[in-house]
Amino acid sequence: xxxxxxxxxxxxxxxxxxxxxxxxxxxxxxxxxxxxxxxxxxxxxxxxxxxxxxxxxxxxxxxxxxxxxxxxxxxxxxxxxxxxxxxxxxxxxxxxxxxxxxxxxxxxxxxxxxxxxxxxxxxxxxxxxxxxxxxxxxxxxxxxxxxxxxxxxxxxxxxxxxxxxxxxxxxxxxxxxxxxxxxxxxxxxxxxxxxxxxxxxxxxxxxxxxxxxxxxxxxxxxxxxxxxxxxxxxxxxxxxxxxxxxxxxxxxxxxxxxxxxxxxxxxxxxxxxxxxxxxxxxxxxxxxxxxxxxxxxxxxxxxxxxxxxxxxxxxxxxxxxxxxxxxxxxxxxxxxxxxxxxxxxxxxxxxxxxxxxxxxxxxxxxxxxxxxxxxxxxxxxxxxxxxxxxxxxxxxxxxxxxxxxxxxxxxxxxxxxxxxx
Numbered sequence: 304x305x306x307x308x309x310x311x312x313x314x315x316x317x318x319x320x321x322x323x324x325x326x327x328x329x330x331x332x333x334x335x336x337x338x339x340x341x342x343x344x345x346x347x348x349x350x351x352x353x354x355x356x357x358x359x360x361x362x363x364x365x366x367x368x369x370x371x372x373x374x375x376x377x378x379x380x381x382x383x384x385x386x387x388x389x390x391x392x393x394x395x396x397x398x399x400x401x402x403x404x405x406x407x408x409x410x411x412x413x414x415x416x417x418x419x420x421x422x423x424x425x426x427x428x429x430x431x432x433x434x435x436x437x438x439x440x441x442x443x444x445x446x447x448x449x450x451x452x453x454x455x456x457x458x459x460x461x462x463x464x465x466x467x468x469x470x471x472x473x474x475x476x477x478x479x480x481x482x483x484x485x486x487x488x489x490x491x492x493x494x495x496x497x498x499x500x501x502x503x504x505x506x507x508x509x510x511x512x513x514x515x516x517x518x519x520x521x522x523x524x525x526x527x528x529x530x531x532x533x534x535x536x537x538x539x540x541x542x543x544x545x546x547x548x549x550x551x552x553x554x555x556x557x558x559x560x561x562x563x564x565x566x567x568x569x570x571x572x573x574x575x576x577x578x579x580x581x582x583x584x585x586x587x588x589x590x591x592x593x594x595x596x597x598x599x600x601x602x603x604x605x606x607x608x609x610x611x612x613x614x615x616x617x618x619x620x621x622x623x624x625x626x627x628x629x630x631x632x633x634x635x636x637x638x639x640x641x642x643x644x645x646x647x648x649x650x651x652x653x654x655x656x657x658x659x660x661x662x663x664x665x666x667x668x669x670x671x672x673x674x675x676x677x678x679x680x681x682x683x684x685x686x687x688x689x690x691x692x693x694x695x696x697x698x699x700x701x702x703x704x705x706x707x708x709x710x711x712x713x714x715x716x717x718x719x720x721x722x723x724x
Contacts, residue, residue, distance in 0.1 A: 353723060353724060360400070361395065362395070364394050364721060367392075369389055377679065378677055380462050390417075390428070404438045404439060408434045416464075428451075428466075429451065442478050446474050448470075452501070460627065471493040471494070490527050491525075491526050516627070519627050522551060522625075526546065529546070530542050532570075538572060541569050542568060560632075564601060566601070566602075567581070579604070581603050615641075618638075623635060626664065634664050638659065640658040651687075653684050657681075673706035679699070679701075683698075691720070698717075699713070
């Protein structure tokens with residue numbers, strides 16, 4: 304009985320602990336591994352460093368890809384209708400390991416984006432992040448600060464490329480009560496702005512032209528998230544999670560709001576198969592009672608399977624995003640993606656994938672509701688040459704909207720190149 308009481312009190316203490324967590328990736332549920340998940344991931348990154356001298360390690364890469372491209376769920380934007388829009392980046396990560404339990408990292412990602420503005424113009428981008436990692440037997444802490452100013456794809460709402468400037472400071476980490484019970488936590492303060500002296504979309508000339516200026520999305524966000532994981536079964540972990548975010552908008556105080564979430568789910572890991580499902584009530588409450596708030600649910604699902612030369616992935620998400628569309632402060636987004644990779648030879652990997660997104664707006668404009676639907680299906684390959692990987696994808700993109708005529712369709716190309724010095 305005493306042991307049960309101790310566990311319950313510990314559970315409650317973690318939920319109210321001031322450093323509450325961002326539980327991102329599913330943890331491995333195989334065996335009862337006493338190691339901390341996040342610290343193990345840090346050591347894995349350290350082992351991939353290109354250069355090593357004393358206490359210093361350097362991880363260095365060079366890559367080319369479409370702006371906003373990710374391996375899963377990629378969708379083009381309206382700026383890419385004329386052809387390729389790509390970004391050249393050289394991510395560098397420096398590790399300083401003065402002692403076994405303390406690691407300092409510095410990430411620097413300089414880049415240059417070329418976008419389809421009709422005149423072949425581009426702009427320089429950057430991301431810088433500094434972390435202090437402290438690894439103890441039952442606690443991992445990451446004190447970090449980051450800043451960025453770069454072109455990003457905004458598939459929903461404006462369907463354009465836009466330059467976002469962000470700064471963030473926070474504390475994240477993992478706390479382990481036992482080999483079966485652990486908690487993840489994160490507290491952060493983030494500032495987001497869309498500087499007018501950088502590349503921004505001309506929304507006034509967009510189809511429908513019912514958008515406010517993009518800098519109405521300039522905001523500060525204070526967020527707290529926590530989750531508790533318990534390895535209930537040999538391969539399956541059950542977890543509960545909670546988060547609170549307060550938003551303060553610089554030029555649109557009527558959007559000031561609080562987002563709250565309480566949910567739970569499970570993650571399964573057999574080594575070859577991984578599944579993660581999370582869901583629960585979601586609220587977005589505006590300080591101004593005249594604004595329409597949201598009460599509903601949020602959910603996410605991810606699954607992957609490795610079967611010999613084949614790798615299968617799929618995912619889905621139901622969430623909210625802030626909007627600048629007339630009379631709408633937010634939109635409700637549903638996304639689905641799936642992909643298949645096949646290792647044809649030691650150097651050649653073939654792949655195919657599809658992504659679908661639908662965004663719904665609650666407040667009608669001129670008596671008409673807005674719903675945007677976009678999907679992109681593609682096939683492509685990656686080919687390894689010594690220390691480089693090159694590849695391309697070609698696919699069909701289609702976007703429709705019930706309001707304003709923001710529609711597009713056609714063939715899209717995606718170029719990839721990564722190089723290890």
